[in-house]
Amino acid sequence: xxxxxxxxxxxxxxxxxxxxxxxxxxxxxxxxxxxxxxxxxxxxxxxxxxxxxxxxxxxxxxxxxxxxxxxxxxxxxxxxxxxxxxxxxxxxxxxxxxxxxxxxxxxxxxxxxxxxxxxxxxxxxxxxxxxxxxxxxxxxxxxxxxxxxxxxxxxxxxxxxxxxxxxxxxxxxxxxxxxxxxxxxxxxxxxxxxxxxxxxxxxxxxxxxxxxxxxxxxxxxxxxxxxxxxxxxxxxxxxxxxxxxxxxxxxxxxxxxxxxxxxxxxxx
Numbered sequence: 116x117x118x119x120x121x122x123x124x125x126x127x128x129x130x131x132x133x134x135x136x137x138x139x140x141x142x143x144x145x146x147x148x149x150x151x152x153x154x155x156x157x158x159x160x161x162x163x164x165x166x167x168x169x170x171x172x173x174x175x176x177x178x179x180x181x182x183x184x185x186x187x188x189x190x191x192x193x194x195x196x197x198x199x200x201x202x203x204x205x206x207x208x209x210x211x212x213x214x215x216x217x218x219x220x221x222x223x224x225x226x227x228x229x230x231x232x233x234x235x236x237x238x239x240x241x242x243x244x245x246x247x248x249x250x251x252x253x254x255x256x257x258x259x260x261x262x263x264x265x266x267x268x269x270x271x272x273x274x275x276x277x278x279x280x281x282x283x284x285x286x287x288x289x290x291x292x293x294x295x296x297x298x299x300x301x302x303x304x305x306x307x308x309x310x311x312x313x314x315x316x317x318x319x320x321x322x323x324x325x326x327x328x329x330x331x332x333x334x335x336x337x338x339x340x341x342x343x344x345x346x347x348x349x350x351x352x353x354x355x356x357x358x359x360x361x362x363x364x365x366x367x368x369x370x371x372x373x374x375x376x377x378x379x380x381x382x383x
Contacts, residue, residue, distance in 0.1 A: 128193070131170060149219060154212060173202070229289050235259065240336055241338070242339050249280025265293065309330040315366065358376065
């Protein structure tokens with residue numbers, strides 16, 4: 116096992132792990148460098164089980180025994196260890212979930228390939244909160260969605276917080292980033308999808324009504340909280356759908372709403 120003991124926060128070998136709390140920097144840097152961070156022993160194991168390739172491992176020495184089997188499977192991947200205070204200085208926060216790994220970002224899946232054979236798809240329009248992105252992916256994995264599409268301005272599903280909140284289920288659900296939104300809705304229609312927007316409009320149908328129709332292929336578009344769905348998207352979808360609320364409450368958090376909708380609109 117190529118074990119490397121760290122002695123300085125300026126060690127260039129662990130550049131992948133620096134400034135992890137700088138969201139703006141990391142969400143630009145990680146896709147550009149073709150990598151992402153898997154935080155916690157459980158998450159990195161799920162990443163490896165999904166076939167993702169590690170660049171390096173990063174942990175306190177006390178966690179070495181717990182991951183000995185992993186290191187044996189990847190004998191050429193460096194393992195960086197150091198005292199907790201030094202690791203915190205490098206990353207910007209205290210590591211209390213075991214190990215971390217810098218992973219190679221998997222190659223994007225072409226959109227037509229992703230949609231082939233899919234019956235239920237979620238589209239995340241400009242959802243920038245990584246907690247919500249991760250929670251939606253967890254619901255998508257649990258409730259049987261075939262794919263998730265994210266718009267150009269949506270948060271990165273492989274950003275560290277998204278991955279952690281999803282409990283690594285982001286590795287289970289095929290996903291792709293759209294390049295031309297909302298024009299890419301035409302690709303969904305070309306593949307036979309009915310496109311529904313989760314939005315409170317005057318003509319929105321209740322979610323149970325759409326469920327009763329049971330469309331063979333359904334793409335559900337979820338908009339960002341606050342601003343909601345863009346007018347251009349609403350003009351391009353086939354219909355709007357809503358979850359009925361008790362008086363005095365007009366909506367759910369987008370992640371909670373996704374779980375309700377994914378369950379209710381599952382294929383029968």
